[in-house]
Amino acid sequence: MVLSLSKANIAIFISGRGSNMVSLIEAMQANEVDAIPVVVISDQSDAKGITRAQTLGVPCEIVSQNNFSNKELFERHIITLLRRYHVDWIALAGYMVIVGQELLAAYPDRIINIHPSLLPTFKGLNAQQQALDYGVKYSGCTVHYVTANVDGGKIINQCVVEVKPNDTVDSLSARILIKEHELYPRALQKVILKTKGEK
Numbered sequence: 184m185v186l187s188l189s190k191a192n193i194a195i196f197i198s199g200r201g202s203n204m205v206s207l208i209e210a211m212q213a214n215e216v217d218a219i220p221v222v223v224i225s226d227q228s229d230a231k232g233i234t235r236a237q238t239l240g241v242p243c244e245i246v247s248q249n250n251f252s253n254k255e256l257f258e259r260h261i262i263t264l265l266r267r268y269h270v271d272w273i274a275l276a277g278y279m280v281i282v283g284q285e286l287l288a289a290y291p292d293r294i295i296n297i298h299p300s301l302l303p304t305f306k307g308l309n310a311q312q313q314a315l316d317y318g319v320k321y322s323g324c325t326v327h328y329v330t331a332n333v334d335g336g337k338i339i340n341q342c343v344v345e346v347k348p349n350d351t352v353d354s355l356s357a358r359i360l361i362k363e364h365e366l367y368p369r370a371l372q373k374v375i376l377k378t379k380g381e382k
């Protein structure tokens with residue numbers, strides 16, 4: 184098996200504060216992941232993550248779904264941008280838009296996401312609240328491949344976080360987030376190495 188030495192080009196998609204984006208960029212810039220953060224794409228013009236990306240020297244493109252008459256055109260525009268940056272992988276990091284068929288077809292098995300629960304439990308929004316409502320004693324975070332089945336793609340990595348008796352959504356979310364920041368770069372490195380090994 185011959186491993187390629189070239190680095191993968193990563194696009195990170197955000198909608199908000201971008202703390203997972205920062206952890207991914209920092210891990211790539213520290214050579215802990217064999218990849219280059221070539222672009223950040225935000226669907227929100229006021230996402231806090233935009234300034235954080237720029238401070239880290241990563242270009243940011245804002246693409247709002249509102250500027251397109253349908254999802255297909257919106258995603259075609261994104262794909263044009265991704266090709267311009269020679270993107271190999273997409274890492275969703277708090278991106279609040281459901282990925283559609285165009286993007287899935289353009290990047291098959293090349294889109295990953297992080298979710299704040301132990302999938303397949305507590306899919307969708309407010310996963311930490313769902314965990315508290317259910318009374319689980321352990322929750323955590325999951326990195327998975329993105330498919331048309333929202334939060335349902337194959338699992339890459341998980342990390343368990345204990346739920347404490349007095350936890351609130353904020354306290355549980357904060358402890359899960361610390362683990363997300365460790366898990367996501369490791370998961371990205373794992374899928375990149377796996378793909379290189381398959382070539």
Ligand code: GRF
Nearest residue numbers: 200201202203277297298299
């Ligand atoms: C994280 O909890 C992530 O798991 C979920 O959305 C949140 C994004 O946070 N998909 P941030 O923008 O990375 O800080």
